Amino acid sequence: MNSVVPNNKSVARSQASFDLKTWGPFIALMALALLGVLINPAFLGLDNLSNMLTRSAFIGIIAIGATFVITAGGLDLSVGSMAAFIAGVMIILMNSLVEQFGPGLTTILLGIGASLLLGLCAGFINGMVTTKGKIEAFIVTLGTMGIYRSLVTYLADGGTLSLDWGVRDIYRPVYYGSLVGIPIPVLVFLLVAVVGYILLNHTRFGRYCFAIGSNEKVAEYSAIHVDRIKTMTYMLQGVCVALATIIYVPRLGSASGATGVLWELEAIAAVIIGGTVLKGGHGRIWGTVVGAIMLTMIGNILNLTDAISNYLNGTVQGIIIIVAVYLQRASWRKSAP
Amino acid sequence: MSTQDQPLLSARRICRSFGPNQVLFDIDLDLVPGEVHALLGENGAGKSTLVKILSGYLSATSGDIHLDGEARHYRGSGEAEADGVVMIHQELALAEQLSAEENIFLGRELRRGLFLDRKAMRERCREALAELETRVDPRARVKDLSTSDQQMVEIAKAITRDVRVLIMDEPTATLTEHEVEVLFALIARLRERGVAILYISHKLREIERIADRVTVLRDGRLIDSGPMAGRSKEALARLMVGREITDMYPERSALASDAEVVLEARNMVVPGAVKQASFTLRRGEVLGFGGVVGAGRTALIEALLGLRPRSAGEVLRNGQPVALRHLRDAVRQRIAYLTEDRKGKGLVLNMGLRPNLTLLNLRAYCRPLIDRRREEQAFHEAIERFDIRLRTEARTAAELSGGNQQKLLLAKVMTIDPEIVIINEPTRGIDVGTKHQIYHFVRELTEAGCSVILISSEMSELIGLSHRVAVMCAGVLTGVLEGEQINEHEIMQYASGIKGVGVDEQRRA
Incomplete structure (x- = not known):
């Protein structure tokens, strides 16, 4: 606890490291981008950049939801399976609606609506079970993670659920299209980030998340409805997962038991790289955005070079996560007495 | 009785400081085999510090401890325990996830070769628990036991050792009536076996029953020491507190005789903490809450505010029943709570x-x-x-x-x-200057027509600020004192259950 709080005597010294903490993720992102350019000038090409940002949008949107959950002292491991499950249900629903409404906008809007509703409900369940059942978030979401994963496998009967071709043609632009030259997934990512930023830093809800994550007892004694706020963070997470799924479905037009595997860990990694404290009490939306982009960028750079095998993507990501957190902690340690 | 015997453990001129604060001044204490020695004093008098020094948890700043006439310098509780000086803690110090049996032998497990001798440990453990007449299963996890059962495990832990000096820091605070009787019987047996017992309690009735000798501390100084025979409870209570109130406190604001009741609690019951407590608070009044730590004052107030569950009771605000299920509801009723x-x-x-x-x-x-x-x-x-x-x-x-x-x-x-401000231990651990400011602030509040509930373990604070003082003892609101009744002696008598309504009835129930 002491090390988190800068000591009074070292204010002057910790001022510098405090800035480093805020800007650290951005500096790391710049360094990584520079490395990319040095390895292959094509890295900075507009196509490559927009491609990379588009692919980081899934994890990014989910990670913004995770920032709220983690800031309020929780954890959600179920997001990857939840995405797969929502994708599966969405495809089945839209396929069956084709008969009634045809492969039109109505079908897709109903699919999107169902997806959002499903995300909200799934988050609500995670939240209620953790708060009312007084079970650790890790355990609850580990459970729901298994449930959603097996449900989607069951729905797909062990195979793959494919979206009706007619619907697919109309739905396609949501992933592949762009507005004023910016891919739609990137726009959604940006929008979610801006809304998330305002919510976390400028509203009561966000302030309560910080307080609950720092010290749940203090929050309770400050007349905050702790259980309600925590459940809301999981619901927000569910909506973020639904949004990511809505963008993901038109990409491949299918869902299976292998959809969204390990997304939960990538999302948590993005949050942590961004400087949010895993045990809660401190969260940063822009850091999370940078973290999500960095994770995709690593894979992208490895694609552009032959120096390191593409199969080592996970290794490099792992090292970067550990180094990022080490650097954050190190700057705290310095300011301890 | 063996008062002529040589003392087994003797402490001479013990002093102890924490930083610049000296909390013990030249304390002498002798523990004789086969004698129960009671240690009395208000909260903060230095009792716990003294027994921690005797049992090796703390070291003295200066002074000597002798065991069997030999000087001892314990650097940890382990060394004291090896000498047979064992302490039973006020705050339970058990490993929650381990079983009762594992806790009892923690750190001194019986072994056969490389492996634990579970059979022997279970056997010894059963004997000890049987002696305490509890139904605690040696295999039960400590986490699943009630507080009083946990206390029994703590006691069993002490008596399975080869104990020569047994120190008990408020052992009965969490025990039921029957368990207290069993404990007293056990103490009597240990006394016959020649164990020297040091017994700390706020409850003067208990002291009167079991103590052979008594020592009173006040503000870190030894005030009185001698045989229990010839000392009355009342005299001891006076010795514990007896100091003059300084003019630290502002004059109380006058309370209109027709001031309306702004808050009323009726028959509040908090499981395991409060038995049937009722009180009223009037406009512009300071209602003090006195009693020892753990008497149920905080539990009562927090249950009223919706911070913890209660099993019965009703709250009225300005005469109207209100349902306060969450602190937010209390805030809406303009009740503020300052936690301790x-x-x-x-x-x-x-x-x-x-x-x-x-x-x-x-x-x-x-x-x-x-x-x-x-x-x-x-x-x-x-x-x-x-x-x-x-x-x-x-x-x-x-x-x-x-x-x-x-x-x-x-x-x-x-x-x-707020219109009602509830302040819990407002001056714990803060300096005199700030205390003074807080007292004056309380006065300003009442001047402005607010009402204040003041929970405090500092007797002088209660007396200096309150219009009325409600006193609690072991979960029972033993009385509400007014006017001339508000003095240290009287409060202490109600707080230790000597005086007051309902104490005996509640205990028997």
Whole structure:
């Protein structure tokens, strides 16, 4: 606890490291981008950049939801399976609606609506079970993670659920299209980030998340409805997962038991790289955005070079996560007495 | 009785300081085999510090401890226990996830070769628990036991050792009536076996029953020591507190005789903490709550506010029944609560000062986004009004001194503009100057027509500020004192259950 709080005597010294903490993720992102350019000038090409940002949008949107959950002292491991499950249900629903409404906008809007509703409900369940059942978030979401994963496998009967071709043609632009030259997934990512930023830093809800994550007892004694706020963070997470799924479905037009595997860990990694404290009490939306982009960028750079095998993507990501957190902690340690 | 015997454990001129604060001054204490020695004193008199020194948990700043006439310098409780000096803690010190049996032999497991001798341990454990007449299963996890059963395990842990000196720090605080009887029988057997027993309690009735000899501490000094025979409970109570009140406290504001009742609690029951308590609070009144730590004062108030569950009871605000299920409901009724645990429950230590100030009533600073300018303005007003002294660049609440934290917490609860302010231990661990300011603030509140409930373990605070004092003992509200009755002697008698309504009836029930 002491090390988190800068000591009074070292204010002057910790001022510098405090800035480093805020800007650290951005500096790391710049360094990584520079490395990319040095390895292959094509890295900075507009196509490559927009491609990379588009692919980081899934994890990014989910990670913004995770920032709220983690800031309020929780954890959600179920997001990857939840995405797969929502994708599966969405495809089945839209396929069956084709008969009634045809492969039109109505079908897709109903699919999107169902997806959002499903995300909200799934988050609500995670939240209620953790708060009312007084079970650790890790355990609850580990459970729901298994449930959603097996449900989607069951729905797909062990195979793959494919979206009706007619619907697919109309739905396609949501992933592949762009507005004023910016891919739609990137726009959604940006929008979610801006809304998330305002919510976390400028509203009561966000302030309560910080307080609950720092010290749940203090929050309770400050007349905050702790259980309600925590459940809301999981619901927000569910909506973020639904949004990511809505963008993901038109990409491949299918869902299976292998959809969204390990997304939960990538999302948590993005949050942590961004400087949010895993045990809660401190969260940063822009850091999370940078973290999500960095994770995709690593894979992208490895694609552009032959120096390191593409199969080592996970290794490099792992090292970067550990180094990022080490650097954050190190700057705290310095300011301890 | 063997009072002529040589003392087994003797302490001479024990002094102890924490930083610049000296808490013990030249204490002498002799423990004789086969004798129960009671140690008495108010909260903060230095009893716990003294027994921690005797049992090796703390070292003395100066002074000597002799066991069997030989000088001893314990560097840890393990060394004292090896000598047969064993302490039973007031706060339970058990490993929650281990079984009762594993706890009893923790750190001194019986072994056969490389492996644990579970059979032998179970056997010894059963014997000890049987002697205590409890039904605790040696294999039960400590976490699943009730507090009183946990206390029994703690006692079993002590008596399975080869104990020569047994120190008990308020062992009966959490025990039921029957368990207390069993414990007293056990104490009698240990006494016959020649064990020297040091027994700390606030409850003078218990002392009267079991003690052979008594020592009274007050403010870290030895006030009286001698045989229990010839000393009355009343005399001891007087010795424990007997000091004059200084003019630390502002004059009480006059209370209109027809001041209406603004808050009333009826028949409040909190499982395991409070039995059937009722009280009223009138406009402009300071109602003190006295009693020892653990008497149920905080439990009663927090149950009233919706912070913990109660199994029965009714709350009336201005004569109307209200349902306070969450602290937010109490805030809506303009009741503010200042917790006694300012670091654990009052302030978010790693947050800035402004967010801490506005956390309770954040709504008032939103339109609809949080208005930082308004927060800043409120913060400056609070600094002014409550005289919060900022060290340069204090960014988080943790960087403030205890007194300033307390003032920030006070400012925080005042953001709701309350009509009733409930203050729990407002001056714990803060300096005299800040105390003085807080006392005057209480007076200002009542002048302005607010009502105050003051929970305090500092007797002088209760006497100096309260119009009436409600006293609790072991979960029972034993009485509400008024006027001339409000003095240390009287409060102590109600707090230790010598006087007061319902104590015996409740115990028998």
